[in-house]
Amino acid sequence: MSSTTIPTTQKALLLPSKGGALSIEPFPVPTLGSGEVLVRLAAAALNPIDVAMQMFGLFIEVFPAVIGCDGAGEIVAIGEGVEGFSAGDRVAVQGTIDMMKKEIHGTYAQYVATPAKFLIKLPDSVSFDAGATMPCTLPTAALVLYNKDENVTGPRLDAPWTPGGRGKYAGKAAVVLGGSSSVGQYAIQFARLSGFSPIVATASPAHAAHLTALGATHVLDRALPAADLEAAARALAPAAGFALAFDAVSLPETLPLGYALAADGADLVVVSPPGTLGEGERKTVKVHMARGLLAIPTNAAVVEELLGALPGMLAAGDVKPNPVEVLEGGLAGVPGGLERVKMKQVSGVKLVVHPQATA
Known part of the structure; x- marks a missing residue:
């Protein structure tokens, strides 16, 4: 009508x-x-x-x-x-x-x-x-983290909009590569809402203040040589290493870095097919492909939850x-x-x- x-x-x-x-x-x-x-x-x-x-x-x-x-x-x-x-x-x-x-x-x-x-x-x-x-990039960040459909792989985290989910992963560290990208900005925010800390992001220094406001605890210059970036990130991680690595750009130069930084048994999220991740690939690192299309059937349950929660989270300023x-x-x-x-x-x-x- x-x-x-x-x-x-x-x-x-x-x-x-x-x-x-x-x-x-x-x-x-x-x-x-x-x-x-x-x-x-x-x-x-x-x-x-x-x-x-x-x-x-x-x-x-x-x-x-x-x-x-x-x-x-x-x-x-x-x-x-x-x-x-x-x-x-x-x-x-x-x-x-x-x-x-x-x-x-x-x-x-x-x-x-x-x-x-x-x-x-x-x-x-x-x-x-x-x-x-x-509509495209926020679900790309969120759905892979919180989807618990048995037919997909992912970190399977309890979502911050569910009882007990807000801040649940306090004490666990996360790294977001490409933090100033659209997906990266949302990944930082959901990592913060889930309680991850420290949250280390890579980006141009010009975006450091904005990413810190979103929840990143440290912002490393993406232009540093890969070996220097890896060393700087590791120095900021707790002894257990990074429990979550989210490569929001998944470029040839970032994929090996994300893989290297993910701790044994940790989750690595990528936004494009990863190909070869690095020398001596460890099967203990769990690699997951982010899929942000709302209409994918295996996303149905988490999409309904996310879209139901978002208006309130936006109004409260929890997600920017x-x-x-x-x-x-x-x-x-x-x-x-x-x-x-x-x-x-x-x-x-x-x-x-x-x-x-x-x-």
């Missing part, structure tokens, strides 16, 4: 084919299926995965495609069977990828239809720009969204922004565009 007049056509940034050039074109406003809502997007955030979708057609075989994994805006229409949401609600939304159909319904558009069960309700204290930084840099021109700012992401010219902020400002 619609709550307002909704156009039939919108402006969207279309990917015509794998490796094609993105262009702004008229595109139908989606119709709602059962359990879905229509969101008028006020903000959309850029992600490295969007670069892979454009260049290589990652996950996509149906074209033209609207890519984009992160957005935030206001619900303007409610589909059949939706409970707990109303027109006018402020929400953050993850672009929906259908793995069976190889199709994406992304956020580089003025409207997106999405299953209501995957929405994040935003408190008034969180802007749409800030909200758009969360990433700082943002807003690009001008609405959707026209996306191609240049993705080039910056591709060339690793973004640090400490999330690039955001305003779809409704598209000329």
Whole structure:
């Protein structure tokens, strides 16, 4: 049922084919299926995965495609069977990828239809720009840590939103590589909420104060030689070493470091396939791949818990969204922004565009 007049056509940034050039074109406003809502997007955030979708057609075989994994805006229409949401609600939304159909319904558009069960309700204290930084990268940090589905591996920690979970892992040390990345900032915060201390992060020194405010106890200069970084991190760890290593960037230069720092029996989380981790690989280090897609069936239980807890955690300031840099021109700012992401010219902020400002 619609709550307002909704156009039939919108402006969207279309990917015509794998490796094609993105262009702004008229595109139908989606119709709602059962359990879905229509969101008028006020903000959309850029992600490295969007670069892979454009260049290589990652996950996509149906074209033209609207890519984009992160957005935030206001619900303007409610589909059949939706409970707990109303027109006018402020929400953050993850672009929906259908793995069976190889199709994406992304956020580089003025409207997106999405299953209501995957929405994040935003408190008034969180802007749409800030909200758009969360739907993809926050779950990438959180779900792998707290998922207890028997069909996936992970640290299987008790979540900080469950009874007894807040601060449970006090006395255990964590290291977060790529701490100023979007995923890294959220990994630091969830490590703090879970009680880990010390929390050692690697980042540019320019971001040290911000990461300390999020919960890092020490920030090491990521530009140091790997041997120096390893020695400096080990000097900050307790005798038992790091119980959790979270490589939020998983680059060729960081993967061996994370593996080296993880103590025997510890958990190492990576965000891309690790390949060879280092000399003398120890089978006692448990390596887990972070998967942030909300629609993955094995994520279902922890997704429901996380999305239910997040509004309160955001309102209380327990979780803080990433700082943002807003690009001008609405959707026209996306191609240049993705080039910056591709060339690793973004640090400490999330690039955001305003779809409704598209000329």
